[in-house]
Amino acid sequence: MLHVPTEVQTGLKLQQIVMIDQSNEIMTAVGTIKLAWQDPKLAFSPDECNCQVKEYTENNFNQFLTETGGDWPDFTFFNQQGNRWALNRVVDVLPDGSVTYLERFSTNFQLNFDFSQYPFDVEDFYIHADMLYPEDRYVMVPMEGFSAIDPQHGEDEFILTDFDTSVTSVIASRVYPTSRFTFHFGAPRYQVYYFFRIFVPVLLIILISYITFFLKDFTRRIEVATGNVLLFIAFSWSLAEDYPRMGYLTFVDVIMAITFMVNTLVVIYNVYLKWLETHEKRETADRIDRVADWVYPIGYVVLIGATIAYFF
Amino acid sequence: MLHVPTEVQTGLKLQQIVMIDQSNEIMTAVGTIKLAWQDPKLAFSPDECNCQVKEYTENNFNQFLTETGGDWPDFTFFNQQGNRWALNRVVDVLPDGSVTYLERFSTNFQLNFDFSQYPFDVEDFYIHADMLYPEDRYVMVPMEGFSAIDPQHGEDEFILTDFDTSVTSVIASRVYPTSRFTFHFGAPRYQVYYFFRIFVPVLLIILISYITFFLKDFTRRIEVATGNVLLFIAFSWSLAEDYPRMGYLTFVDVIMAITFMVNTLVVIYNVYLKWLETHEKRETADRIDRVADWVYPIGYVVLIGATIAYFF
Amino acid sequence: MLHVPTEVQTGLKLQQIVMIDQSNEIMTAVGTIKLAWQDPKLAFSPDECNCQVKEYTENNFNQFLTETGGDWPDFTFFNQQGNRWALNRVVDVLPDGSVTYLERFSTNFQLNFDFSQYPFDVEDFYIHADMLYPEDRYVMVPMEGFSAIDPQHGEDEFILTDFDTSVTSVIASRVYPTSRFTFHFGAPRYQVYYFFRIFVPVLLIILISYITFFLKDFTRRIEVATGNVLLFIAFSWSLAEDYPRMGYLTFVDVIMAITFMVNTLVVIYNVYLKWLETHEKRETADRIDRVADWVYPIGYVVLIGATIAYFF
Amino acid sequence: MLHVPTEVQTGLKLQQIVMIDQSNEIMTAVGTIKLAWQDPKLAFSPDECNCQVKEYTENNFNQFLTETGGDWPDFTFFNQQGNRWALNRVVDVLPDGSVTYLERFSTNFQLNFDFSQYPFDVEDFYIHADMLYPEDRYVMVPMEGFSAIDPQHGEDEFILTDFDTSVTSVIASRVYPTSRFTFHFGAPRYQVYYFFRIFVPVLLIILISYITFFLKDFTRRIEVATGNVLLFIAFSWSLAEDYPRMGYLTFVDVIMAITFMVNTLVVIYNVYLKWLETHEKRETADRIDRVADWVYPIGYVVLIGATIAYFF
Amino acid sequence: MLHVPTEVQTGLKLQQIVMIDQSNEIMTAVGTIKLAWQDPKLAFSPDECNCQVKEYTENNFNQFLTETGGDWPDFTFFNQQGNRWALNRVVDVLPDGSVTYLERFSTNFQLNFDFSQYPFDVEDFYIHADMLYPEDRYVMVPMEGFSAIDPQHGEDEFILTDFDTSVTSVIASRVYPTSRFTFHFGAPRYQVYYFFRIFVPVLLIILISYITFFLKDFTRRIEVATGNVLLFIAFSWSLAEDYPRMGYLTFVDVIMAITFMVNTLVVIYNVYLKWLETHEKRETADRIDRVADWVYPIGYVVLIGATIAYFF
Structure with missing residues (x-):
């Protein structure tokens, strides 16, 4: 049939x-x-x-x-x-x-x-x-x-x-x-939420920590950068609740990882300047620091640009 | 039929x-x-x-x-x-x-x-x-x-x-x-809850940060304003749990965004005053600051007024 | 039939x-x-x-x-x-x-x-x-x-x-x-929980902040009172999760509101004393302050008493 | 039948x-x-x-x-x-x-x-x-x-x-x-969890706050003890989520209550020492303090011992 | 049949x-x-x-x-x-x-x-x-x-x-x-999540606290180490939510326990150095401290290595 x-x-x-x-x-x-x-x-x-x-x-x-x-x-x-x-x-x-x-x-x-x-x-x-x-x-x-x-x-x-x-x-x-x-x-996704809740806060915190570079007070900078490491860790944990535990990093994870690293480098850098200062090499410290005022923002832009280039 | x-x-x-x-x-x-x-x-x-x-x-x-x-x-x-x-x-x-x-x-x-x-x-x-x-x-x-x-x-x-x-x-x-x-x-909605849990706390924090303007201690002001940026970010995150992730900002989001910006400006402004002070221009700093005592509250009122006008 | x-x-x-x-x-x-x-x-x-x-x-x-x-x-x-x-x-x-x-x-x-x-x-x-x-x-x-x-x-x-x-x-x-x-x-309700988790902590915090009045260090007092405002705001938010968002304040809300206000007044009061001090009127500040040592606890007791009278 | x-x-x-x-x-x-x-x-x-x-x-x-x-x-x-x-x-x-x-x-x-x-x-x-x-x-x-x-x-x-x-x-x-x-x-219950998550942290915090007694800096001690009061309150709140809101205190609640009280007493005690110091009685303060180095740990041990005796 | x-x-x-x-x-x-x-x-x-x-x-x-x-x-x-x-x-x-x-x-x-x-x-x-x-x-x-x-x-x-x-x-x-x-x-499990959310943050915090050893400011070190104890306790609590309350410690629990202990020892060690300093034995303190710069990282590596050897 x-x-x-x-x-x-x-x-x-x-x-x-x-x-x-x-x-x-x-x-x-x-x-x-x-x-x-x-x-x-x-x-x-x-x-x-x-x-x-x-x-x-x-x-x-x-x-x-x-x-x-x-x-x-x-x-x-x-x-x-x-x-x-x-x-x-x-x-x-x-x-x-x-x-x-x-x-x-x-x-x-x-x-x-x-x-x-x-x-x-x-x-x-x-x-x-x-x-x-x-x-x-x-x-x-x-x-x-x-x-x-x-x-x-x-x-x-x-x-x-x-x-x-x-x-x-x-x-x-x-x-x-x-x-x-x-x-x-x-x-x-609608971008307003992420723009306002993630990128604006991150930018503001980076901006504020950058501004402290114009205060020639190394101890204060160490404090701010240390605080920022902790803050970005907390931020990154709270973002992680939005998605499952996966075998890869997302774009926003990498952005966060960059903020971890940069702030850790800033701590190390300022401890070095402080060390110079306590060993009476304040002038060397100031000379180095004048460069950092430019390297810091440019470094951020380059790293984030590279991340964007990689992901999109 | x-x-x-x-x-x-x-x-x-x-x-x-x-x-x-x-x-x-x-x-x-x-x-x-x-x-x-x-x-x-x-x-x-x-x-x-x-x-x-x-x-x-x-x-x-x-x-x-x-x-x-x-x-x-x-x-x-x-x-x-x-x-x-x-x-x-x-x-x-x-x-x-x-x-x-x-x-x-x-x-x-x-x-x-x-x-x-x-x-x-x-x-x-x-x-x-x-x-x-x-x-x-x-x-x-x-x-x-x-x-x-x-x-x-x-x-x-x-x-x-x-x-x-x-x-x-x-x-x-x-x-x-x-x-x-x-x-x-x-x-x-009943307004008591929002008045008491959101607007009163925000007002108190702004009031307290305004009062520090009468202490001519720029470092302390930077600390307070930096703390407030973080506080308002946390506040804004906690408010965001009340509604879905949307393609637009609510009235209270915009109020929060204003507090972010104003406090970030306050940080920048005080870093500048501090910079004047360390470069021995304390008098210029004081002269500028006398104006800020008035600009700050008026600025807030104007911005929030404009937000209300826009939303209602 | x-x-x-x-x-x-x-x-x-x-x-x-x-x-x-x-x-x-x-x-x-x-x-x-x-x-x-x-x-x-x-x-x-x-x-x-x-x-x-x-x-x-x-x-x-x-x-x-x-x-x-x-x-x-x-x-x-x-x-x-x-x-x-x-x-x-x-x-x-x-x-x-x-x-x-x-x-x-x-x-x-x-x-x-x-x-x-x-x-x-x-x-x-x-x-x-x-x-x-x-x-x-x-x-x-x-x-x-x-x-x-x-x-x-x-x-x-x-x-x-x-x-x-x-x-x-x-x-x-x-x-x-x-x-x-x-x-x-x-x-x-069983009162033990609320006594131990709400009223004891609030009392201890108020007690500790009162004690700082005996240290004649106005900056420190401003810090403590500012911290307490934030602490009581956080406390009040965490209490709010116990009941729905309503059109009225509960007894414990009003107690919290009183702690907000008192601590904000304490900030303003101490900024004023600090201002007196920096303008070389330390004696005036001390004279005023001697009164505050009594007004502060009495004020609290009166406000809380009035709240109890109103609610029960 | x-x-x-x-x-x-x-x-x-x-x-x-x-x-x-x-x-x-x-x-x-x-x-x-x-x-x-x-x-x-x-x-x-x-x-x-x-x-x-x-x-x-x-x-x-x-x-x-x-x-x-x-x-x-x-x-x-x-x-x-x-x-x-x-x-x-x-x-x-x-x-x-x-x-x-x-x-x-x-x-x-x-x-x-x-x-x-x-x-x-x-x-x-x-x-x-x-x-x-x-x-x-x-x-x-x-x-x-x-x-x-x-x-x-x-x-x-x-x-x-x-x-x-x-x-x-x-x-x-x-x-x-x-x-x-x-x-x-x-x-x-298996005790490892509670030992590691509750008792070890509490002991470490008490230990660290005890060590500050060997620094003869009263202001710092006040800060540490105040911080500990808040910390133990937060600790106690987080523990409270493990069981219903009951009409009695548990063993761990009482241990926490003891840490509240002791730390509050430590604040009061150190404010008194500070007051002695500012009134130029530093020697009296030091003499009293030498006793406290012993009274503090013994007091803790006695109070916790009494609690254990009462509960078991 | x-x-x-x-x-x-x-x-x-x-x-x-x-x-x-x-x-x-x-x-x-x-x-x-x-x-x-x-x-x-x-x-x-x-x-x-x-x-x-x-x-x-x-x-x-x-x-x-x-x-x-x-x-x-x-x-x-x-x-x-x-x-x-x-x-x-x-x-x-x-x-x-x-x-x-x-x-x-x-x-x-x-x-x-x-x-x-x-x-x-x-x-x-x-x-x-x-x-x-x-x-x-x-x-x-x-x-x-x-x-x-x-x-x-x-x-x-x-x-x-x-x-x-x-x-x-x-x-x-x-x-x-x-x-x-x-x-x-x-x-x-996929390791990326744990590497990025747990081990990187822990390493960064340890690294930053290690760097403070190069600042010869004992008070600051005490603060940092005390803060880290609290931070690691909070970290450890948050990790504990991933698994049931068990009768044994996991690998990551033991790593956390090590960070508790090391930081507590660092607090005690620095209080001792501070005590030496206030008793005018700054030189002794410095001599001891030069050794610690090496003992600290080596100690960490040895302890973590032993933990790995025990668990795997």
């Missing part, structure tokens, strides 16, 4: 992004998935039931299952991580046997973020819906005009604009190939 | 606000929704069952579904985010076929806050109940005298007073228009 | 307080509710089933529902906030048709705390059980000798002693009056 | 301790409960079903309930606090009507800790399994050789060694006595 | 690691388990149903249970801790009675970590799937070519590479031996 696989038109509307837990890389979202296919076995005469359409909701979904004998394009979200709450399900069957399945769901999806350019990273979000039955029974096809990101999605941290959908053939949980529908969007 | 849509009277009583999670923009609430409609197919003779009313609760709700053949104005909350717990459901059917559906539910709703005037923002809260079936079958109508916010709602942060309800026609999850009942209220 | 409402004896045993989340005003608790009523329709002959009592548990509860036709005094907890987990349910029916319903549940209840006298506040806790059916069908009556607070309740923060129960007629979720059984208890 | 209660052999294996939430006094655990009893009504002929044993699992547990008519020793955990997840249930019935019920469960139990000797406290853990039916129907008996604590229990904070089981007759949720099986174990 | 146990081919694909909660030692994961066995009772003629394979999913799983009479190799995860969410289940039965069971699940597993070499520890992760029925009915056998760790597992902290599977015979919850399938993998 030759068997032509049934085509299942598939669309997905991402309606709400409830939460993005970046350190565990989980997105909780509410969406609606729509499947449309043709099943001659479900065709009926409108006279028979005195209706133009047969409609099944959550409350009588079992009746639909009985009528299909379980033979419908059941699916699963491949990168789902907990339970899937079906907020509601509606099935419409037309007399010619064309079926539409609509499900509004709330679930959480695995994300695989690449934080290396953080916080200037553009992250990819995927929702994978896999057919339960093999490709020789059901083949997915992207549905025209249904898939969308609702403008009311409620996400404030990432800038959601475009998306794309695709269908592939995968061997995931099963041993034979099944159809996979993928809803994907790439999103950068 | 011409088909007149059934009118569904809809009301909602908001009974408890369990929690408002502002950084994820989620409101967990307990409420009661009431639907009333006429279904001739459910009419019965009181003699038949020896009763004036047929009543169905959670325990025999399936019986109601069987009797209607699933044909009742089932609904979903459009901006619900997790599971909806039906605390109890009661259906009353009168002999003439008029039906009342009452459900007490506990669920969480998406909020879309605009924090820009925070903490003087007035936020809008919406509960959207959507019909599952199209408008040509069921059309919602606001019910008279049922909708309310229970005075025992238990919300302490927002001042809940008025509300309004409306019915619109939307194309949300489905492809044909469905009826949407919206329960909306706008609420400002 | 005249209809006499069935009397439902109602009792509640509060067995465990799992958690009291004060900032969201939620109490999670385990309890047992007992309902007893007479239903002639359920009377049976002991011979018929060869048993003295018919017993239904969770596993065959549906059978009980079938036998009553759903006609039993079903209830709901009015101030419940999430799901109600029925840990177990037992129904006993005697040959004369007297029925006892016992349910052990675990759920969370809304609290409406008044924190104004915090931490010396006495809070009221309510559990409201509402009948689902109107008063003309079932009327609740407090049961003798069942209601209790289990001595093993496990609550450590509040002192639970007495309780009372009452029955009222309310219009809550329904449109007709239903019977409400209320289990209420008022509880003060 | 005389009725002999059925004996129910009961055993419990504690397999995993998932979490012990000490500040809410909740233990989440996984265990297996085993019940064995004789029910002549379930006896069968092996030929009839061509089997030596009838086995029921979760999937056909309802069939077992039907065959017993709900008449089996159903139970509940008395100190359970949320839902009980039955990970699996297996019932074995032998031809002679002897039944074995095995259930692996995951649930959370209430604990009633006495923290007064914290962190040297030995806490008692209880799991209470109560029969649902009265003692005249089912009486529990401890089962030989089944109850155990799995060596793989996964608990790291408490040292679990011995346990005991017992059966008592209680009136808990019901009004007639029911059988209660109790699984109990007492467990002390 | 002689009874040969049925062989059950078992495989497991670990697809996502949702979260590893190290302080509670819990791993939440998504995986697929596959069981394959032969059941002659399920054999059928393809003509009978006009199909090559009988397929059961979640929606008609009960039908499969009915057809087997509950007689299938049901299993449980032995080290599971909460509920197991079956994301989907598919059963395929071929005409010859060979059955394949596929279940995608999401659940949490107990881990037993040995943190002693933390953060250079290699941890073992286990997933134990136990048969519910005894070994004389079902015996597991590892399935060829199915078990795997999905490269998209999403774990960032541990380096997952190899795994192994095995089958053992255990007496766990039951009293007779059952078959256990174990999926195991050992994983080290």
Whole structure:
């Protein structure tokens, strides 16, 4: 018996992004998935039931299952991580046997973020819906005009604009190939938050510590630079809570590492000047220091420039 | 067969606000929704069952579904985010076929806050109940005298007073228009908390740092101003936990940014005075400083005034 | 047909307080509710089933529902906030048709705390059980000798002693009056925690800052008082996490506000003394200061006394 | 009809301790409960079903309930606090009507800790399994050789060694006595954590502050002692998060209270010495101070010794 | 009747690691388990149903249970801790009675970590799937070519590479031996995080405190060393949140303990030098100090080297 696989038109509307837990890389979202296919076995005469359409909701979904004998394009979200709450399900069957399945769901999806350019990273979000039955029974096809990101999605941290959908053939949980529908969007972050909470404070602290170079008081400079090392360590720890413990440093980690190093060098440098001073070589100290007033800011700019060049 | 849509009277009583999670923009609430409609197919003779009313609760709700053949104005909350717990459901059917559906539910709703005037923002809260079936079958109508916010709602942060309800026609999850009942209220925040926890501390710190201007000790002033920059940075970070990471600055963010800048300028200014002093120009320093005693407070007032003017 | 409402004896045993989340005003608790009523329709002959009592548990509860036709005094907890987990349910029916319903549940209840006298506040806790059916069908009556607070309740923060129960007629979720059984208890807090964690530290800090008045070093005093302002601000922020963001100040907030103000005044006062000193009026400063040694502690006592008088 | 209660052999294996939430006094655990009893009504002929044993699992547990008519020793955990997840249930019935019920469960139990000797406290853990039916129907008996604590229990904070089981007759949720099986174990804490995280830091801080007594610089000592008061207050707050807000002080609280007091006395003492110095009585100060070098450490040892004597 | 146990081919694909909660030692994961066995009772003629394979999913799983009479190799995860969410289940039965069971699940597993070499520890992760029925009915056998760790597992902290599977015979919850399938993998941690967040900061702080040895200002050194003791205590507390409260010290704990001790010794040493100085033995102090410049770094290296030698 030759068997032509049934085509299942598939669309997905991402309606709400409830939460993005970046350190565990989980997105909780509410969406609606729509499947449309043709099943001659479900065709009926409108006279028979005195209706133009047969409609099944959550409350009588079992009746639909009985009528299909379980033979419908059941699916699963491949990168789902907990339970899937079906907020509601509606099935419409037309007399010619064309079926539409609509499900509004709330679930959480695995994300695989690449934080290396953080916080200037553009992250990819995927929702994978896999057919339960093999490709020789059901083949997915992207549905025209249904898939969308609702403008009311409620996400404030990432800038959601475009998306794309695709269908592939995968061997995931099963041993034979099944159809996979993928809803994907790439999103950068709003920069205001990071600019204001990270870069402005860091710049101000560096600026203030630079200004102390114009006070020819070496002890005070040692204190300020020591304080800054501790401050930047604390800063760096607090930033680390935003993402998982990874095998690589992010852009902002490297910027922080540079501030560690520069401030440690500043401490060593000023201890040396102080040592010169206590050994009555104040003049040598002053001569060296006149150079440092320029080397310090230029060094920072060069190091940060090199970091930017490396990461972007 | 011409088909007149059934009118569904809809009301909602908001009974408890369990929690408002502002950084994820989620409101967990307990409420009661009431639907009333006429279904001739459910009419019965009181003699038949020896009763004036047929009543169905959670325990025999399936019986109601069987009797209607699933044909009742089932609904979903459009901006619900997790599971909806039906605390109890009661259906009353009168002999003439008029039906009342009452459900007490506990669920969480998406909020879309605009924090820009925070903490003087007035936020809008919406509960959207959507019909599952199209408008040509069921059309919602606001019910008279049922909708309310229970005075025992238990919300302490927002001042809940008025509300309004409306019915619109939307194309949300489905492809044909469905009826949407919206329960909306706008609420400002109680100001005592923010006044006492944010503005009083900030004012006291600024006041204390201003007073040091009357001590003609430039080193001490540099220390105080440097300390204040760090303090305001910490303050600003702790405030940032109240709302999501957004693409804009709130009123209180800008106030904080002003304190950053002013204190950084104060550091630079005092380093300059100190520099004058060590170069034996103490008199010039004192002359300049006499002006600063006035410029400093006036500058603050002007900047904060401009911020208020911009935001409100 | 005249209809006499069935009397439902109602009792509640509060067995465990799992958690009291004060900032969201939620109490999670385990309890047992007992309902007893007479239903002639359920009377049976002991011979018929060869048993003295018919017993239904969770596993065959549906059978009980079938036998009553759903006609039993079903209830709901009015101030419940999430799901109600029925840990177990037992129904006993005697040959004369007297029925006892016992349910052990675990759920969370809304609290409406008044924190104004915090931490010396006495809070009221309510559990409201509402009948689902109107008063003309079932009327609740407090049961003798069942209601209790289990001595093993496990609550450590509040002192639970007495309780009372009452029955009222309310219009809550329904449109007709239903019977409400209320289990209420008022509880003060154990004071040891607050005494040791708040009042002792505050007193010690004030004491230490007072002692510096005996060191005639004005700069040092300015430093100490400035440090204390910051310390009390941090203290006050950390206390604020114990309760929601409200429209009023609590007793402990006002105490904190007083410490803010006094310390700010101390800063201003000492800057003035320092100014006198640098303008060679050290004697005037010393004369003024001798008065302050007495005014300072007396001022504190008076302010705190006035606060106590206002709040209690 | 005389009725002999059925004996129910009961055993419990504690397999995993998932979490012990000490500040809410909740233990989440996984265990297996085993019940064995004789029910002549379930006896069968092996030929009839061509089997030596009838086995029921979760999937056909309802069939077992039907065959017993709900008449089996159903139970509940008395100190359970949320839902009980039955990970699996297996019932074995032998031809002679002897039944074995095995259930692996995951649930959370209430604990009633006495923290007064914290962190040297030995806490008692209880799991209470109560029969649902009265003692005249089912009486529990401890089962030989089944109850155990799995060596793989996964608990790291408490040292679990011995346990005991017992059966008592209680009136808990019901009004007639029911059988209660109790699984109990007492467990002390591993001391390494507390030694290293609390006592070593406290000792080091006290040691360092003691050393400053050998520097005859009173101002510096005042600074150190003031800093220590604040440090110990912060320490004490952070420790308080480990247990609920209680009506009594723990051992470690009292140790902390002693450090508060001693350091406050040290501040007062040194202000007095400083006052002597500024009033040109440096010699008197030195003479007094020589005594303090000995009184200080001895005082600490005596106070801490007294605390230990009081608590243990 | 002689009874040969049925062989059950078992495989497991670990697809996502949702979260590893190290302080509670819990791993939440998504995986697929596959069981394959032969059941002659399920054999059928393809003509009978006009199909090559009988397929059961979640929606008609009960039908499969009915057809087997509950007689299938049901299993449980032995080290599971909460509920197991079956994301989907598919059963395929071929005409010859060979059955394949596929279940995608999401659940949490107990881990037993040995943190002693933390953060250079290699941890073992286990997933134990136990048969519910005894070994004389079902015996597991590892399935060829199915078990795997999905490269998209999403774990960032541990380096997952190899795994192994095995089958053992255990007496766990039951009293007779059952078959256990174990999926195991050992994983080290990515070192970048710990290197950058712990070892670099500690090294920098030690380096800076060492540099102060070249400033012959003993008071300043005392301050720095005292500050470092507090800093390292805070550091050590913050590290302690990564793992449970255990009965042993980890590698990083011991490193921290060494920094406590060394800094305390530095305080004592410098107080002694200061004492020498104030007693006009500055020369002795300087002579001693010249040695310390070398002893200090060498001491650190030796102590840390000994710690490494002990732990690895």
